[in-house]
Amino acid sequence: MGWTKVLAESELGDGDRQVVKVEDRKIVVLKHEGKIHAVDNACPHLKLSIRKGKIVDGAIVCPWHRSAFD
Structure with missing residues (x-):
């Protein structure tokens, strides 16, 4: 799979x-x-x-078992 445009950068504020x-x-x-x-x-x-996991060092942390994904 290559790059796929899914939304404009302007649609996301920091933390969104x-x-x-x-x-x-x-x-x-x-x-x-x-x-x-x-x-x-x-x-x-x-x-x-x-989706609702915390962001730590640019990785999203699973709210269920705390593994981080980036």
């Missing part, structure tokens, strides 16, 4: 996050300290949404 669908996957796109990050929205262990 949005879930977008790319093909058959849900991706959480977030802006942290001016940088855009995108990761799969499903925790690989429990398959639950990580």
